[in-house]
Amino acid sequence: MTTLDTAPVRRRTASAFSAKIGPSLFFLAMLVVTLIVLLPVFIIAFTAFKPIAEVNAFPPSLVPTEWTFDNFTRIFTDLPFARLILNSFVFAGGVTVLALAFDSLAAYVLARIDFRGSRLLLIVIVASLMIPFQATLIPIYQLVADLGWVNTFWGLIIPRAADAFGIFFLRQFFLSLPRDLDNAARIDGASEFRIFRSVVLPNAVPALLTLGIYIFVNNWNDLLWPLVFTTDQEMGTITSGLTLLTGPSGIVPYGVMMAGSLIAVIPLAVMFLFVQRRFIESVASTGLK
Known part of the structure; x- marks a missing residue:
């Protein structure tokens, strides 16, 4: 009798637990996928701020230990x-x-x-x-x-x-x-x-x-x-x-190239952020003009 009385309570508890854990797992999975997709962007951004010695160091590191803006200066001089x-x-x-x-x-x-x-x-x-x-x-x-x-x-x-x-x-x-x-x-x-x-x-x-x-x-x-x-x-x-872009002996200055690539991405990101809002507004008003 006790088992029959507590079964609905257990099912409700399990349902409530699933309702809380399900969205959390989905959010975690989306976060992992997003980080994987954005990993090349992170590599470009961090490499653009690395000095030459750190860019060519092995094993490579993602986040620079020493930050520099020399690559952005060189891209406009080279x-x-x-x-x-x-x-x-x-x-x-x-x-x-x-x-x-x-x-x-x-x-x-x-x-x-x-x-x-x-x-x-x-x-x-x-x-x-x-x-x-x-x-x-x-x-x-x-x-x-x-x-x-x-x-x-x-x-x-x-x-x-x-x-x-x-x-x-x-x-x-x-x-x-x-x-x-x-x-x-x-x-x-x-x-x-x-x-x-x-x-x-x-x-x-x-x-x-x-x-x-x-x-x-x-x-x-x-x-x-x-x-x-x-x-x-x-x-x-x-x-x-x-x-x-080539350095001495044909060596490619990857830090300078990444700085130029990062600058090239900025206009596209700004345009997308601006057009995204306008796009949503246009979809909502289509057929009403």
Whole structure:
């Protein structure tokens, strides 16, 4: 009889214990995974503040025993780093702005306007995603060289002013928007461009922000494209400039390189923190404008 009376109490106690321990274990697991993911960032950050002797010491240590800012000073003396930062902003920002403009226009036409051959055109655009980037690099370089755009922002930006993935991504999002919005605007006498600018784009802010972040980060971190289309050090970007860092006898100054990498990460982190709040607000208000 006593066993029957205490069984429900034991079950409630076990349930309460599980309710307390479950979230704690989940939080602990997420904390461990987060630390593992952020470990390379910690290595970059701590190495940037290590003196040369400690960077090359074995066995290596994670946290520096002696902190120094010499690596950050050297990155601006060994390279025209301020110019490289400016070039990266112009390159990544210019590609992002133009790609969002052209991709959204093409996506609107494919998603909201019915015309003969639209399906075939979409298939061709999606199929172009299967072509390796390296296969088109030499023909594009030859075209850029014939135009005299090597070592210019035109040569860096214009060939990337549109992207097949961006067109397909925005088209799929535009298809999810109700067509009643378009029809209401047409009844009021709005042109197609007015519908695109005043109706579709305001409701596509989450997709535009997502694609914009993807394009900006992809071009900011790109190494091969600036290396191929720029031979002048003054026209390089952060990623291509860091490859030029060599010390005596060809030794790579990893502390200086980590300092440059850390500086390169800061704009991306700030942009993400700013856009993240704007992205959440846009998702909450989509379809209400």
